[in-house]
Amino acid sequence: MKLLVTGGAGFIGTNYIHYVLDTHPTDEVVVLDALTYAGNIENFQRIEHNPRFRFVKGDICDAALVDKLVQQVDAVVHIAAETHVDRSIHNADDFVRTNVLGTQVLLDACRKHFNKRFHHVSTDEVFGSLGRTGIFRENTPYEPRSPYSASKAGADHLVSAAFHTHGQAVTISNCTNNYGPYCFPEKFIPLFITNLLEGKKVPLYGDGMNIRDWIYVADHCKGIDVALRKGRNGETYCFGGRNERSNTEVAQMILFEMGYGQEMIQTVRDRPGHDRRYAIDPEKAETELGWAAETPFLHGLRKTIEWYKTNTSWWKRIKNGEYREYYEKQYGVNGITGPAPERPFDIRGEKT
Ligand code: NAD
Ligand code: TDX
Numbered sequence: 001m002k003l004l005v006t007g008g009a010g011f012i013g014t015n016y017i018h019y020v021l022d023t024h025p026t027d028e029v030v031v032l033d034a035l036t037y038a039g040n041i042e043n044f045q046r047i048e049h050n051p052r053f054r055f056v057k058g059d060i061c062d063a064a065l066v067d068k069l070v071q072q073v074d075a076v077v078h079i080a081a082e083t084h085v086d087r088s089i090h091n092a093d094d095f096v097r098t099n100v101l102g103t104q105v106l107l108d109a110c111r112k113h114f115n116k117r118f119h120h121v122s123t124d125e126v127f128g129s130l131g132r133t134g135i136f137r138e139n140t141p142y143e144p145r146s147p148y149s150a151s152k153a154g155a156d157h158l159v160s161a162a163f164h165t166h167g168q169a170v171t172i173s174n175c176t177n178n179y180g181p182y183c184f185p186e187k188f189i190p191l192f193i194t195n196l197l198e199g200k201k202v203p204l205y206g207d208g209m210n211i212r213d214w215i216y217v218a219d220h221c222k223g224i225d226v227a228l229r230k231g232r233n234g235e236t237y238c239f240g241g242r243n244e245r246s247n248t249e250v251a252q253m254i255l256f257e258m259g260y261g262q263e264m265i266q267t268v269r270d271r272p273g274h275d276r277r278y279a280i281d282p283e284k285a286e287t288e289l290g291w292a293a294e295t296p297f298l299h300g301l302r303k304t305i306e307w308y309k310t311n312t313s314w315w316k317r318i319k320n321g322e323y324r325e326y327y328e329k330q331y332g333v334n335g336i337t338g339p340a341p342e343r344p345f346d347i348r349g350e351k352t
Contacts, residue, residue: 006080008033008079011184015217019221042317060102070110117228134279136278146275210275239280241293
């Protein structure tokens, strides 16, 4: 297959394209990524010269560019999004634009070009917040509570509408919190690990008793891939790690693994509207797709800590802003919210 992967320069996208190129020896991958603050082409160092890989810097809201790229592939794996809840609380504009509008632009192009297969990567946050009991499943009603999750819910509904209205070949996956290599150090686990590597304290929101269901990113990537190849059109698949932990528990595990004590925890003001608990029942994906999360949490956490210890320059260049210099030199544009360049170039400088 030839895949168009949106958001391939971010955390899950990077892990996914490495997975595809390693696992499917004849597949080709075209990455479309706007290189916002969260995208980093330094992630492509291992595959930069792989002839089955091509990178296009551009915006998923750019209908002409999307149209052109969709024509060149067999399927689209839509991973691009604005993803950080705290940023969406501060300003939701980019969330609505990229997550809602961008998804529709991709769907329109897929419909136009012989109903190209479309897999949409989404989150468990669209289902809202659980109390002590309960679990999210594919048929759980949507009740998003942050601007981020509301924009992802809007995108999911558009994908679903494309199936019901136009008969488009779509699937959706809703996954729990991911952790692992290449996660931008604004998210909980990489922020805590990198702060400790710098000898800084870690900021725990509120009472620290919010619960997340953590899944190792490689397990999620396998799920995305199997949903793309084996999923039934119009279906949603929920992926989770069967691994619920309070933030305090995760913080304590990280501190212990890195040789620090409780004194490094700094309790800070809570996130407004902070969802209390997320948990997914992944049974449908397990039985229908033969998928299961395989990485035990302690093992995955140790691998993740090791990755951040080994790849110090990767996250240090992010934390001090230097990671942007490389592509600003290449493209001469600041990708944060700026318009997509008129003529996108691929990573080797060729016109697309
Ligand atoms: P990320 O923030 O690390 O990466 C997002 C990528 O999308 C970046 O490379 C960015 O440059 C790109 N992007 C943003 N706006 C774009 C635009 N307009 N056009 C083209 N590219 C654009 O995100 P992530 O954590 O890898 O999440 C990827 C997807 O997985 C998202 O859809 C998210 O909702 C979903 N998801 C994430 C998690 C998680 O725990 N991280 C869990 C479940 C689902
Ligand atoms: O500094 C922090 N301190 C803290 O206590 C940060 C950044 C987070 N937290 C808490 C908030 C959450 O309860 O840790 C938990 C995890 O926070 P995030 O890493 O921001 O993730 P979350 O808000 O749960 O959303 C994530 O999972 C689902 C991703 O960011 C989303 O993109 C994904 O859809």
